[in-house]
Amino acid sequence: MIVHADPSIGSDNTGDAIISHYVKVELKKLFPQDHIVSIPTQTMTVSRRLNSLLSNARGVVVGGSNLLSGRYPRIRQWANMCVFAPHRKKVHLIGCGWHSYEKRNLPLNTLLLRAALDKGGVHSVRDSYTKVKLAENGIRSWNTGCPTMWGLSGSYSYKSESTVGRIIVTLTHYRKDVARDTALLAYVRSLGREIYFWPQSPQDTVYLKELCGADSTIRVLGEKISCVEDVADSSAIYVGTRLHGAIHLLNRSVPVFVVGIDNRAIEIAHDTGLPLIDIWNPPSGLPIETAIDITMPREEIAAWRVTIRKHIDG
Structure with a gap:
């Protein structure tokens, strides 16, 4: 045993x-x-x-x-x-x-x-x-x-702008930063795609409502892993603060862009090449067509x- x-x-x-x-x-x-x-x-x-x-x-x-x-x-x-x-x-x-x-x-x-x-x-x-x-x-x-x-290794291609149809977003209620998280949501909205919010605790959904009220353009998923897998198709990308949610999606070949909010994402990115996004200086439009290189x-x-x-x- x-x-x-x-x-x-x-x-x-x-x-x-x-x-x-x-x-x-x-x-x-x-x-x-x-x-x-x-x-x-x-x-x-x-x-x-x-x-x-x-x-x-x-x-x-x-x-x-x-x-x-x-x-x-x-x-x-x-x-x-x-x-x-x-x-x-x-x-x-x-x-x-x-x-x-x-x-x-x-x-x-x-x-x-x-x-x-x-x-x-x-x-x-x-x-x-x-x-x-x-x-x-x-x-x-x-x-x-x-x-x-x-299970990750090597190069993972980003999608071209024309193939991205939906964006999966996360927030972290216990690491709140209203200015940063408002900027994150504003950036995602600016991309003009379907937006799916994947809460990873009940408090994440409460926090989302605090930031943007009942925004009908953001579809709230269930908290289970299976809930996000239902929408993580070939047109999806991920932008958010939840680290392991991002990694799980990368295991399913979904391109991910993590907002580093503490030592976890920052240190793992430093060691492995996990892609971080600076939400204060985001790319204009969707991320450019380049590869994610993961080194384990x-x-x-x-x-x-x-x-x-x-x-x-x-």
Whole structure:
């Protein structure tokens, strides 16, 4: 049995569900004979059953999402970190990231991280910044990028202006910037295509209404991944702030333009070439016809896969 510490359990964020989907696909490939059991990371759940699962697991894989921080317990993305401490020898990260740009750790934070993550563990992180932050806490890792991107590689062509019929848009309610997000919506409206808003939490839709009221030109989709897949056809492009929604669409060959609003998109773009768009200086009209070149750390991904199999299988 392999335990997957899953950030999507108890989360209303579709981005967490996207990450969880790709992580589970990877775990099933790595350990095809094992039962994969999911447990939460975002709740303070402590129970005899949870401890039993951790005790009986051959390996515990945590990820992905931005679970790590130098401000724990003030920032509790990995809310039940202490539950993993007795089992740290078999706890491994997959594609985890640092919560935000941070200058220093809170007191005792290094001890808390080391209690949950053995420095000899097989830890995969999503970007170079996270790798540096873990190293500052005495924990070695591979920068493999986010597992949502492990299937991406090479060049992805943009569409010509004449073939673009619809634009999928996202906003992020917990990173509000009214001026920036108003500019984003104004830019998308200026392109004169069908607009579909893909909320990734109920609060995203509330925020959209705060910005533009009941705008009949913007069609609001459901929050499920399947809802956007129904409109992500060959005429669609994506412009928005939601990172993993963008990556999921890129996996479906939809050209994406991400508005970087925090360290996640900025650092991943720096490492992989994921295209960002400066909403304060957007292109005139639709993006030009050029290719998206995605570069993934194939050697690191392969090394992590081999090492975690050896570590868990013995």
